Amino acid sequence: MHEPIALIALDLDGTLLRSDTTVSDRTLGAIDACRTQGLHIAIATARPFASVKRLLPASLQRDVPWICGSGGSVYENAVCLYQDWIDVATAQAVVEVLYRAEEDFLVALEMAGRLYVNRPVAGLLTPHQVCDLRQIVTAPVAKFLVHALDHPASRMGPWGAMAPAATMRLPALPAGCKVQLTDHGSRANILAPTVSKAQALQCVLAQRGLDFGQVMAFGDDISDREMLVQSAIGVAMANAVAEILAIADRVTASNDADGVALVLEELVGRQ
Numbered sequence: 001m002h003e004p005i006a007l008i009a010l011d012l013d014g015t016l017l018r019s020d021t022t023v024s025d026r027t028l029g030a031i032d033a034c035r036t037q038g039l040h041i042a043i044a045t046a047r048p049f050a051s052v053k054r055l056l057p058a059s060l061q062r063d064v065p066w067i068c069g070s071g072g073s074v075y076e077n078a079v080c081l082y083q084d085w086i087d088v089a090t091a092q093a094v095v096e097v098l099y100r101a102e103e104d105f106l107v108a109l110e111m112a113g114r115l116y117v118n119r120p121v122a123g124l125l126t127p128h129q130v131c132d133l134r135q136i137v138t139a140p141v142a143k144f145l146v147h148a149l150d151h152p153a154s155r156m157g158p159w160g161a162m163a164p165a166a167t168m169r170l171p172a173l174p175a176g177c178k179v180q181l182t183d184h185g186s187r188a189n190i191l192a193p194t195v196s197k198a199q200a201l202q203c204v205l206a207q208r209g210l211d212f213g214q215v216m217a218f219g220d221d222i223s224d225r226e227m228l229v230q231s232a233i234g235v236a237m238a239n240a241v242a243e244i245l246a247i248a249d250r251v252t253a254s255n256d257a258d259g260v261a262l263v264l265e266e267l268v269g270r271q
Contacts, residue, residue, distance in 0.1 A: 003213045003214050003232065004214065005039065005214060005215070005216045005232065005233065005267060006038075006039060006040060006208075006210050006214035006215075007039065007040040007041070007042060007204075007205065007208070007210055007214060007215050007216075008031075008034055008039055008040070008041050008042070008215075008216050008217075008218070008264065008267075009042045009043075009044050009067075009197075009201055009215055009216070009217040009218065009227060009231065010041065010042070010043055010044065010217075010218050010260065011044055011045060011197075011218055011219040011220060011221070011223075011224050012043060012045040012046075012047060012052070012055070013045065013046070013047070013220075013221075014220035014221060014237060014239055014240070014255050015218050015219055015220050015224075015237055015255055015259075015260065016043075016218070016255070016260055017055065017255065018255055018256050019255070019256055021055055023056075023057055023060075024258055024261065026258050026261045027258055027260050027261040027264075028057060028059060029261070030260070030261040030264035030265050030268065031059070031060070031260075031264065032059065033264070033265070033268045034264055034267065034268055037268060039267075040208060040210075041060070041064050042064065042065045042066075042067060042201065042204050043056070043060065043064060043065070043066045043067060044067040044071070044197045044200070044201060044217070044219075044224070044227060045066070045067065045068060045070075046069065046070045046143075046145075046182060046189060046221075046223055047068060047069075048068055048069055048110040048113075048115055048126070048142065048143070049066065049068045049069075049073065049075055049080075049110075049113055050113065050114070050115055050126050050127055050128075051115070051126040052066050052068055052075075053078075054125060054126055054127075062077055063076070063077065064076070065081070065204045067197055067200040067201060067204065068142070069110060069142040069143040069191070069195070070143065070180060070189055070191055070195060070196070070197060070223045071084070071191075071195045071196045071197040071198070071199055071200035071201075071223075072084050072085055072110075072142040072143050072191060072192065072195045072200070073085075073142055073200070074200050074203055074204060080113075081203070081207075082200060082203045083140075083142070084192050084194055084195050084199070084200070085140035085141060085142050085192055086140060086141045086142075086143075086144075086176065086177050086190070086191070086192050087140055087176060088137065088138065088139060088140055088141075089176075090174055090175075090176035090177055091109070091111075091137045091140065091141035091144075091177075092134075092137045093173075093174040093176075094141075094144060094173055094174060094177060094190055095107075095109075095133045095134050095137055096134065097171050097172070097173055097174070098133075098144075098146065098170075098171070099133075099134060100171075101170075101171045103148050103149075103169075103171075104148065104149040105118075105146050105147065105148055105149065106118065106119060106121065106146070106147045106148075106149055107133060107144060107145070107146050108121075108128070108144070108145045108146075109133060109137070109141050109142075109143065109144045109145075110141065110142040110143050111136070111137065111138075111139050111140070111141050111142065112139050114127075114128075114129065115127065115128040115129070116128060116129050116130075116131055116133060116136055117129070117130055117131075118130070118131070118132070118133050143189055143190065143191055143195075144188075144189065144190035144191075145187060145188075145189055145190075146168075146170065146187065146188045146189075146190065147168070147186070147187045147188075148168045148169075168181070168185060168186060168187065168188060170188055170190075173190065176192075176193065177190050177191065177192060177193065178190070178191055178192070178193045178195070179191075180222065180223055181222060182221055182222060182223060183221070184241065189223070196223075196226045196227070197223060197224060197226065197227040198212075198226035198227045198229075198230050199226075201215070201217075201227055212230045212231050212232065213232050214232060215230075215231040215232055215233075216231060216232065216233040216235065216263075216267065217231040217233070217234050217235065218235045218236075218237065218252075218259075218260055218263070219234075219235075219236065219237070219240070219244060220236065220237040220239055220240035220241065220244060220255070221240070221241055221244065222241065222243060222244070224244060225243065225244060225247060228244065228247060228248055228249075229247055233249050233250065234247065234248045234249045234250075235248060235249065235250055235251070235252055235263055236248030236250070236251045236252070237251075237252060237253075237254055237255050237259050237260075238251060238252065238253050238254040238257070238259060239254040239255055239256075250263075
């Protein structure tokens, strides 16, 4: 038996967010019920801070820690409490490699809380600047997000969900960073070597005097793996990738079928 659950960790895309990037009223109600019972809520997403701020409803904007960039940052009430970013020299080297590559890459990077992209992206609503990335990397980079424009999955929306496709390939990158494939291998996150949602969540737990034995975590993609494994209860969405379905303690309905709400309603009733 595990300890009573004290914190709920929620991935966004494919988990808390429906395919239209909204959160259902039923799910918001279940989250409110958890908070009324004294449970903590944490967001754990690959998205940058600016994107999280744009998408989350008002009830999750304050006094809720946001693990952003797959674990590279933790924000609460718009204050950065934790960061594990790619150092300037390594980030500059990554940019040079991507610009010299034979493949045509769409590249986004988050630096100092702002989003920069190397070319226009139709429909990208998150505030961003289109520029030559070789000219702007002057501070540590929280994360790169890379998509090959000639990849079979180039039938994409503006960094939104896309159909499964063959795994993309990146050129050899410098030491001091790691690659994490996402969206069925159709995109790549480039992160600092020690970044993970689990590592960032450990910071959130320590601040609250909690441990992973008191966590229920929800996710659907590879970046959620460590968080689900280390938590007392790891919940995979029905739409999760095979690796996440295999390691989860339980599987709930999909993100479009109130999968999060179903489990939280059961938890609130039990607690």
